[in-house]
Amino acid sequence: MATPASVHAHTPQGFIRKYIFSLDHKVIGIQYFFLALTAVFVGMFLSLLMRIHLVWPAAVLPFVGEIKPETYLSLLTMHGTIMVFFVLTTAPQGGFGNYFLPIQIGAPDMAFPVLNMLSFWTTFVGFVVILAAFFVTGGAPLHGWTGYAPLSALPSAGPGEGLGADLWITSIAIFCVASLMGALNFITTTLDLRAKGMTMMRMPLTVWSWFITAILGLLAFGVLLSAGILLLMDRNLGTSFYVPLVVVNGQIMGHKGGSPLLWQHLFWFFGHPEVYIAILPGMGVASQVLSTFSRKPIFGYRAMVYAMLSIGFFGFMVWGHHMFMSGMSPYSAFAFSILTMCIGVPSAIKTFNWLGTMYKGRIRFQTPMLYAIGFVSLFVSGGLSGPFLAQPVLDIQLHDTYFVVGHFHLIMGVAAIFGMFAATYYWFPKMFGRMMNETWGRVHFFLTLAGTYAIFMPMHYLGMAGGTRRYSQYTEVAYLQKLMPIHQFMTYAAFITIAAQFIFVLNLFWSMFKGPKASDNPWEATTLEWTTATPPPHDNFGGVTPVVNHGPYEYSVPGAPKDYVMQNDPATVATH
Amino acid sequence: MGLALLLLIWLITLASTYFFVAKTWWLPVGASAAAHWIDSQFALTFIIMGIVFLAAQLGLGYIVWRYREGPSSVPASYSHGNTTLEVVWTVLTAILFIGLNLMGSSVWASQRFDAAEAGAVQVEVTGMQFAWYFRYPGPDGKYGATSPKLMDPSAGGEAAVGLNTSDPAAKDDVVTGTMFLPVDREVDVSLRAVDVIHSFFVPSLRFKQDAVPGLNIHMHFKPTAIGEYEIACAELCGLGHYKMHGMVHVVSQEDFDKWLAAREAEKQ
Numbered sequence: 078m079a080t081p082a083s084v085h086a087h088t089p090q091g092f093i094r095k096y097i098f099s100l101d102h103k104v105i106g107i108q109y110f111f112l113a114l115t116a117v118f119v120g121m122f123l124s125l126l127m128r129i130h131l132v133w134p135a136a137v138l139p140f141v142g143e144i145k146p147e148t149y150l151s152l153l154t155m156h157g158t159i160m161v162f163f164v165l166t167t168a169p170q171g172g173f174g175n176y177f178l179p180i181q182i183g184a185p186d187m188a189f190p191v192l193n194m195l196s197f198w199t200t201f202v203g204f205v206v207i208l209a210a211f212f213v214t215g216g217a218p219l220h221g222w223t224g225y226a227p228l229s230a231l232p233s234a235g236p237g238e239g240l241g242a243d244l245w246i247t248s249i250a251i252f253c254v255a256s257l258m259g260a261l262n263f264i265t266t267t268l269d270l271r272a273k274g275m276t277m278m279r280m281p282l283t284v285w286s287w288f289i290t291a292i293l294g295l296l297a298f299g300v301l302l303s304a305g306i307l308l309l310m311d312r313n314l315g316t317s318f319y320v321p322l323v324v325v326n327g328q329i330m331g332h333k334g335g336s337p338l339l340w341q342h343l344f345w346f347f348g349h350p351e352v353y354i355a356i357l358p359g360m361g362v363a364s365q366v367l368s369t370f371s372r373k374p375i376f377g378y379r380a381m382v383y384a385m386l387s388i389g390f391f392g393f394m395v396w397g398h399h400m401f402m403s404g405m406s407p408y409s410a411f412a413f414s415i416l417t418m419c420i421g422v423p424s425a426i427k428t429f430n431w432l433g434t435m436y437k438g439r440i441r442f443q444t445p446m447l448y449a450i451g452f453v454s455l456f457v458s459g460g461l462s463g464p465f466l467a468q469p470v471l472d473i474q475l476h477d478t479y480f481v482v483g484h485f486h487l488i489m490g491v492a493a494i495f496g497m498f499a500a501t502y503y504w505f506p507k508m509f510g511r512m513m514n515e516t517w518g519r520v521h522f523f524l525t526l527a528g529t530y531a532i533f534m535p536m537h538y539l540g541m542a543g544g545t546r547r548y549s550q551y552t553e554v555a556y557l558q559k560l561m562p563i564h565q566f567m568t569y570a571a572f573i574t575i576a577a578q579f580i581f582v583l584n585l586f587w588s589m590f591k592g593p594k595a596s597d598n599p600w601e602a603t604t605l606e607w608t609t610a611t612p613p614p615h616d617n618f619g620g621v622t623p624v625v626n627h628g629p630y631e632y633s634v635p636g637a638p639k640d641y642v643m644q645n646d647p648a649t650v651a652t653h
Numbered sequence: 654m655g656l657a658l659l660l661l662i663w664l665i666t667l668a669s670t671y672f673f674v675a676k677t678w679w680l681p682v683g684a685s686a687a688a689h690w691i692d693s694q695f696a697l698t699f700i701i702m703g704i705v706f707l708a709a710q711l712g713l714g715y716i717v718w719r720y721r722e723g724p725s726s727v728p729a730s731y732s733h734g735n736t737t738l739e740v741v742w743t744v745l746t747a748i749l750f751i752g753l754n755l756m757g758s759s760v761w762a763s764q765r766f767d768a769a770e771a772g773a774v775q776v777e778v779t780g781m782q783f784a785w786y787f788r789y790p791g792p793d794g795k796y797g798a799t800s801p802k803l804m805d806p807s808a809g810g811e812a813a814v815g816l817n818t819s820d821p822a823a824k825d826d827v828v829t830g831t832m833f834l835p836v837d838r839e840v841d842v843s844l845r846a847v848d849v850i851h852s853f854f855v856p857s858l859r860f861k862q863d864a865v866p867g868l869n870i871h872m873h874f875k876p877t878a879i880g881e882y883e884i885a886c887a888e889l890c891g892l893g894h895y896k897m898h899g900m901v902h903v904v905s906q907e908d909f910d911k912w913l914a915a916r917e918a919e920k921q
Contacts, residue, residue, distance in 0.1 A: 235892050378733060402863050425742065438730075450717055461702045464701075471698065473859055553898050555883060560678070
């Protein structure tokens with residue numbers, strides 16, 4: 078086993094080195110977690126304003142005022158961008174991955190602690206920059222989180238396309254740099270710092286998911302970074318990468334010969350892997366939690382690993398399915414469509430294996446397990462609309478309708494967030510040394526599962542009926558007016574679901590200070606983080622280097638003294 | 654807890670399925686030649702995915718209830734999986750998904766790879782913030798030249814698309830804000846955008862195609878029922894995206910001829 082660049086023999090002293098510019102992956106993980114928690118509330122608040130505007134377009138809200146169509150589009154852009162980058166990418170990977178990857182492989186820290194600190198603070202700067210877009214002249218950009226050129230490339234194409242759009246791109250570029258640093262660190266740590274006996278095929282599935290996510294990040298964020306720089310050049314230096322000769326409001330813009338489709342190709346070359354960057358860690362957590370609380374080894378460990386690897390592999394070959402209606406060659410649609418269907422296969426394998434894990438188990442229903450079960454349900458529901466959208470011929474009707482919005486919210490939004498909730502309830506005791514309240518956890522779960530389905534399932538009906546997305550109001554088109562009852566229902570469901578999230582926040586902060594003390598292994602789980610103290614010491618294992626003798630999910634082993642065998646238990650009990 | 658979960662998951666599943674099966678909201682009635690093929694591919698996908706959805710969700714609810722821990726429950730079985738099962742469901746899923754995909758491909762191919770029928774009506778569709786314009790080449794069958802320098806959106810009509818009126822081929826070009834089409838005749842549309850990307854979406858005609866600045870995209874479709882159909886822009890194009898609306902009037906051949914002749918007469 079190699080050693081990280083700086084093995085800290087003793088705990089750093091002083092508030093700033095300990096909590097602000099800390100090199101400890103655990104502190105950095107918690108920093109990422111709170112950054113994402115802040116971001117998710119910002120993103121959720123924006124979506125609340127959008128839902129209100131959709132149903133009451135003329136409403137004047139306290140503090141916010143009247144929401145104009147362009148304001149709605151700014152909310153939409155910022156909601157999507159903040160959620161995708163600063164929540165879905167930040168919490169599962171930066172937060173939980175940072176905290177638990179080193180511990181789960183038996184390492185004292187990440188391979189490059191300084192780089193780790195740098196990647197968090199760079200992400201933080203990115204978040205500040207994107208928030209700044211709200212406060213500049215013209216406000217935040219209105220081009221959507223996908224930022225299609227030429228709309229995103231022309232400051233005169235709409236309000237918010239001036240400085241706001243520059244800040245938006247800059248923020249994404251900063252985020253890309255941070256993610257590249259993080260990805261390098263995760264990959265190196267996984268490959269080089271595993272404890273003795275921790276073979277690749279003994280790694281918990283969470284570690285596999287963070288490792289594969291990091292590889293996706295390394296390959297995808299570089300492309301987005303370059304694409305973003307080209308876009309900034311088109312906007313500010315008069316280049317024409319994405320903009321042909323166009324006339325906006327009767328004015329000829331100074332561009333010539335650029336290709337709007339080039340942006341789409343580059344964006345989605347990042348954008349599709351990004352979907353898996355958001356959901357893979359959730360898959361890892363769901364596997365870990367389902368096995369732990371079913372008291373049963375994960376069904377088909379190797380199949381799970383291969384499935385994640387092939388999801389990552391195919392994830393880079395399907396970006397064109399976002400572009401069936403874009404004017405791209407209709408021949409290429411065949412290839413992208415077949416490859417997209419292929420990615421459904423490993424996704425189905427994972428679902429079968431999750432069900433197989435619970436089958437003939439002995440299921441305990443603590444809150445993390447409820448969220449993992451909810452994850453499986455949402456993953457199925459969100460996944461099954463995929464084969465509709467993967468068919469170019471059905472995209473003729475469904476592309477850019479709420480059917481798509483329902484699809485990706487269920488799977489990369491809500492399912493991924495259920496993965497994060499499962500992770501939070503599962504690892505909170507280890508991170509903060511106390512237990513979260515079970516009763517309130519259950520209340521939160523039931524309201525959130527019912528509520529998110531009530532918001533996002535009706536979007537499919539809306540989309541089938543031709544309900545276009547990114548419309549600030551449904552007042553101008555006759556057939557859309559008839560669909561308003563669905564919007565009203567979704568808005569009421571959103572009120573309830575958003576209100577329920579305050580239960581979670583209260584539970585989180587209350588338990589942090591007042592919850593009952595947690596033991597070292599409250600869930601009777603097997604992976605290495607549960608073998609060390611709660612919360613773990615600065616070097617994770619208190620000077621001891623763990624030696625791994627068993628696979629990650631050895632539950633209900635015949636002949637074992639307890640119903641679980643921890644990874645570092647002596648090799649006297651025979652496990653597979 | 655197991656029972657509560659089972660009830661909630663089943664309730665969500667059945668309620669969701671109800672609205673799909675009852676077709677409370679469904680695809681709008683199709684009015685083009687492709688509608689039948691698209692709708693039957695949609696229905697087939699819907700039935701297959703619906704069965705998988707019901708089986709997976711109901712199964713999930715059942716499993717969590719059936720195998721809940723209780724005083725009388727047996728120890729969990731010690732199993733790491735079953736390779737035969739893994740192979741079986743991998744192969745089955747692959748066949749199902751890829752087969753479904755191939756079945757839909759012929760519709761896509763016929764619409765995109767074959768040229769429009771001879772004698773198709775020529776219409777040029779131009780999108781700009783935030784209006785659609787339709788240009789008919791007139792009796793000469795040729796579109797006149799347009800120029801970005803001549804584009805004046807505030808003037809509307811010919812000026813908006815930048816028609817060069819000194820071009821002889823432009824003399825009989827008709828530019829309108831509403832699309833008229835004869836029923837049961839193929840339409841050869843060429844799609845253009847002058848500023849940002851727009852998308853020409855007519856749900857009832859099962860037609861959608863982005864209009865992209867710098868590209869001239871040719872597509873064809875055939876309306877099969879007389880009626881008025883709404884156009885909704887389906888690509889975010891700026892603050893007026895939600896009101897970038899238009900109408901397609903599908904009329905009989907005689908009415909179409911009369912309408913076009915009247916527009917030509919207005920022009921002279």
